[in-house]
Every structure is written in C-alpha cells, then in structure tokens.
Ligand SMILES: [Zn+2]
Ligand SMILES: [Zn+2]
C-alpha cells in the first residue's frame with residue numbers, strides 16, 4: 001500500500017501570483033482555445049460568402065482531396081499546414097488572413113493567430129452557415145438562438161492596453 005502515501009500531497013504548491021494564473025488560463029499554454037469575437041481583418045472578406053465551394057473541394061495547388069481550408073477573402077480552397085501548407089503560403093503571399101476549415105468549420109485568422117467565433121462575428125456567419133449546410137445538409141443549430149448574445153460578449157473580450 002505504499003502507493004497511497006503520496007495521495008495527500010496531490011494539491012501542489014499554491015502559486016501566489018494570481019494574475020499570472022489568470023493569464024495562463026486564458027492563454028495558449030493551457031490548451032484552452034478561446035475563439036476571438038473580434039478581428040481587425042474582416043474588411044478583406046469576400047462580399048459574397050453565401051456562395052462558396054463545396055467542403056469536399058480539393059486543394060487548388062496540390063489537389064489534396066479533403067480537410068482543406070477556404071480563403072474567405074478570395075474563396076480559394078487550399079490545404080492545411082499539416083499537408084502542404086498551401087493556405088499558409090497563400091496568406092503570406094496575399095495577406096488574406098481569414099480562412100474557414102472544411103474539416104471542422106472553424107474560422108482561423110492568420111494575422112490574429114487565433115480562431116474566430118463565427119457565431120458571434122456577423123460577417124463570418126454567412127460563410128459558416130453556408131459551409132455547414134453544404135457539409136451536413138441542414139442549417140447549423142445556432143441559427144435558432146439568434147436573440148441577445150452579442151452585447152455581453154463584445155464587452156467581455158475588449159482588449160485593453162498595448
Ligand atoms: Zn484577424
Ligand atoms: Zn495543397
């Protein structure tokens with residue numbers, strides 16, 4: 001039963017620097033991925049995101065067949081950084097920074113280096129909804145709860161300083 005002896009010490013030392021802990025919780029290190037509800041690069045979005053290529057489109061460069069990204073600025077379909085990095089290359093060449101993943105329909109901004117919340121950011125919703133419908137054959141579930149979620153989130157996420 002020697003194994004049991006250590007169990008009372010499982011509450012590790014308590015860190016005194018509470019503010020640092022707070023940063024860690026919401027930072028990238030914890031594995032907690034928080035999608036941004038604001039992005040400064042939305043101006044470059046395509047004006048017609050209700051018409052997009054189907055989710056099973058292959059990469060325009062290397063023809064990789066699935067799980068590609070859709071550039072939401074020019075609607076190019078390009079493969080991920082885990083394949084041939086064509087979406088990343090596209091961003092570097094064009095500064096088109098916002099892309100939608102056809103594998104899980106998340107939206108990523110390369111310039112913010114962060115996911116974007118397509119349910120909260122109005123400009124992203126048409127693309128997200130259209131992609132969802134193309135992929136699953138039905139409208140996404142959040143469509144029905146459109147009411148009053150936006151005000152709170154905007155305030156919460158307002159970056160301060162720097
Ligand atoms: Zn951005
Ligand atoms: Zn490719």
Ligand SMILES: [Zn+2]
Nearest residue numbers: 071073074096
């Ligand atoms: Zn593009």
